[in-house]
Amino acid sequence: MSFRNIAIIAHVDHGKTTLVDAMLKQSWTFRENEKVETCVMDSNDQEKERWITIYAKNTSIFYKWNKINVVDTPGHADFWSEVERVLRMVDSVCLVVDAYEWPMPQTKFVLKKSLQLGLKPIVIINKIDKPTARPDWVVDQLFDLFVKLWATDEQLDFPVCYSIAREWIAKRNLEDESNSITPLFDMIMEKVTEASNDITKPFRMQVANLAYDNFLWRLAIWRVYAWVVKVWQEVIITSNSWVQRKAKIAEVLTNEWLNKVKTKEAVAWDIVTIAWIPDIFVWETIAENTEVPAMPAITIDEPTLKMEFLVNNSPFCWKEWKMVTSRQIRDRLEKELETNVWLKVDFSWDNFIVSGRWELHLSVLIETMRREWFELQVWAPEVIMHSENWVKMEPIERVAVSVPSEFSGSVIEKLWKRKWEMVNMVDENWLVSLEFKVPTRWLLGFKSEFTTITKWEWILTSSFEEFAPYKWPIEKREVWSMVSGETGSTMAYSLWKLQERWPLFVDPAVAIYEWMIIWEHLKWWELVVNATKNKQLTNVRASGSDEALRLVTPKRMTLEEAIDYIWNDEYVEVTPLNIRLRKKYLSETDRKRYGRSKD
Secondary structure, eight states: OOEEEEEEEESTTSSHHHHHHHHHHHTTOSOTTOOOOSSTTOOSHHHHHHTSOOSOEEEEEEETTEEEEEEEOOOSGGGHHHHHHHGGGOSEEEEEEESSSOOOHHHHHHHHHHHHTTOOOEEEEEOTTSTTOOHHHHHHHHHHHHHHTTOOHHHHSOOEEEEEGGGTEEESSTTOOOSSSHHHHHHHHHHSOOOOOOTTSOOEEEEEEEEEETTTEEEEEEEEEESEEETTOEEEEEOTTSOEEEEEOOEEEEEETTEEEEESEEETTOEEEEESOTTOOTTOEEESSTTSOOOOOOOOOOOOEEEEEEOOOSTTTTSSOSBOSHHHHHHHHHHHHTTOTTOEEEOSSSSEEEEESSHHHHHHHHHHHHHTTBOEEEEOOEEOOEEETTEEEEEEEEEEEEEEHHHHHHHHHHHHHTTOEEEEEEEETTEEEEEEEEEGGGTTTTHHHHHHHHTTOOEEEEEEEEEEEOOOOOOSOSOEEEEESSOEEOOHHHHHHHTTTSOBSSOTTOEEOTTBEEEEESSSSOEEEOOSOOOOOOSOOOTTTSOOOOOOOOOOOOHHHHHHHOOTTEEEEEOSSOEEEEESSOSHHHHHHHHHHHO
16 A cells, blocks of 8 residues: 655635545545535534634545545644644645635745645646636746745646535546546646655654544654554654653554544554653654654744733623633643644743734634633733844734725725735726735734725735834724723613614623723723613603614624724633623722823
């Protein structure tokens, strides 16, 4: 049996996971009468709800007595650490690109990393059944992108496959007739070099990914680079600091379609999972003896955003759940660090400074903790600055924006006011595609405002571009907060009187506390209101004098929207049942004292 190891890489929503679905279904992974969901590789609850891939996952497909190990990778820039690690495990990548869209920022990043590792991509032009599909133009754009990324002559001669992933169709040429994904399998077998196992070399492998199982504990996922790995084999583990320690491999698992199957040994070039080594970590080298040189550590980009995680001290603390103490939050963050290698946590303060790639990366962690019945509050995200030769440097993003032509004027005007630097603009088929270079901190708090301008008809994606000298400051949002001056339950009468000012954040009969944020305020100061006041009732009634209370549906913020919205003097209170916005100081006395201390 020969092995082919490939990774599926692409921009968000270009069809990576759908393509893996087609490959699994075409290789008879499922029974004929078995009910199979779409995006079967997205097994995590948040992946199913958000319709995105968060964690890189591997599976295997058997084709003509050959084993194809397939790694499905995330497309969002927030989870690129998953992509950077798994690229070391594969021999080639399948770059999936939408048949209409041009190469997006995420496409450029994952392709750049693949080319730097010497991989020869297979380009898959997906969704060729779209009425607006232009596959030949997309291929030309990809060739130009390969040239800009300094691809070698061999890499520039990339094979192209055309597909309709949701219909299990692939073809080598647009004119070909096809009703299966078989042409893609044949192209993989032809273009991806078969790896040979040199049994004269000592056993060696490197950890590329980690997982956790309630029964098997920590799982290390890696590719065997030489010889074989056997159960109960004694090995030497070399850490990233070049410290060696002994261990014994108690269990080896290999992939067979979607299942992990126990095996007594695994040969080189196969992707396997090792269990029962509790202190294993990403990038460590496992070898047969101490004389085998350690493999170079896998480097990933540094985090660009940080947030402060605090113990919940609101008046409603302990009322919804009990996982609220500093020790419990600390233990949970330490557990997360075992598998989330792009995450960094500073435990030296009373509160925890958590650093990650972007808001979505951190919000997934917060949402996971919330579903595990934790209560906490988080501070507004801040960009991590660098210093080079005594010059303050900040991260710059390359942002791609797609909006209908009718909104392009207002969008460009808004972005010009925020000093965004336009580098490209294409107006085609009533859709305007814009590219900008913008400091990361200028994106914070912008998505909600952008949504209002475009009436939800927009696509905005970004990727890290470079570090550049710090530019001028900018306000995160142009509206202030309306806060509650009383603790109690909201009354419909009060909300009816106040909703004329701006959209509501709360429903009637909802418990609120003092200095909890309940609305927006258009002026340049904070407005304190009483939302717990009810209408004064008397025994006198007059025909037609009582007005009907008609309340506008409140604006219910998701966790990402709340994090995106808050200022530096505000917190997001996260509990298993609610997401609340609040001020940092919950009384007028504390706010005045804080104001005097700043002076």
